[in-house]
Amino acid sequence: MLLSAARLTHLWCYKRPLFTVSRRLSVKLNFSSLSESKVLNYVNEESDDDFLPWLEKKAGAEISHVLSIGNSAYGRSLFATRKIRAGDCILKVPYDAQLAPDNLLPEIKPLLGDEVGNVAKLAIVVLVEQKMGQDSDWAPYISRLPQPGEMHNTIFWAEDELNLICQSSLYQETVVKKLQIEKEFLAIKPVLESFPEFFEGVTLKEFMHAHALVESRAWESTKGVSLIPFADFLNHDKVSEAIVIFDEEKQLSKVFADRSYARSEEVFITYGKSPNAALMLDFGFAFPYNKHDEVQIQINIPHHDPLCEMKLDLLKEHRLPITKDENGFKLSEDSFTIKLVLTLDYLCLKHRAL
């Protein structure tokens, strides 16, 4: 049976309207542009030539004969080594060559209760492999994962940087995510402490890094979540329709090209149709013109509002959850989503064109 895989992005839930991002913030925001990616294609300092042969040896099978690893403005990336046509299978990674919570050491696995999620479990697998260094069977893969300084997810932003977006829902989501990771770390800490050979001195910061690695590059799979080496060097293109497919019968993950590519062109997939705040939180980048962008607007309906009941009925009709705040005000919690966000620049351009 074939299963299409989803990235680990969660349902985006705004708590407050997203304010316009400050100009100063643009130095930190990693705004995507595909043309930039093509221009900045250059050769890795550390050669990646031996990565695919290593993975193919581990998998006991060919992974790809049409892709090679290179660098673009988005970090490690995959490039076409020859012309690719739409519909071609561009890579196949057997389950045996993937990392999942199943890879937890058998002595650690039973100690982690159900309250520990799959992302945290896979993060622990990553921490163990990191600790083993060159002795790890996965060293060529683990050593190619981005370092904390190379990740721009908002959980890694400094306080003064986060303060720049303090009015936005992204700020709140970031604070909540950091607290959740900290809570998970505290819950698993006693287990980690029982294995000082792997986790002695492991810090929240290190766990947070491993957690973010999993969230930004693993796919939901029948094994919970899976890190799929090589496939996870594919960057996101907002117009791509290519996804990772799980073939349970053959125990393989595959990607098919959704369009043709010329030799040397960067090959992309989609991480899903996400608004910028979700992209920023989970992947550390955003798009200047993202047609999936959303803005949340919260509506407060005081009891003395003569149209209170009518407004509440309208909200119910549109299936918007209603909550009460501490003053008894009725709030539409998720409120409504504006799907099309036009910037002033866009409006000016449109106006000029008329």
Ligand SMILES: C[S@@+](CC[C@H](N)C(=O)[O-])C[C@H]1O[C@@H](n2cnc3c(N)ncnc32)[C@H](O)[C@@H]1O
């Ligand atoms: C699954 S990894 C892709 C491989 C990654 N470039 C690397 O160096 O390992 C996801 C990360 O790649 C980067 N990325 C992917 N698509 C991008 C895009 N369209 N614009 C900017 N960064 C992107 C982000 O840092 C994201 O968190």
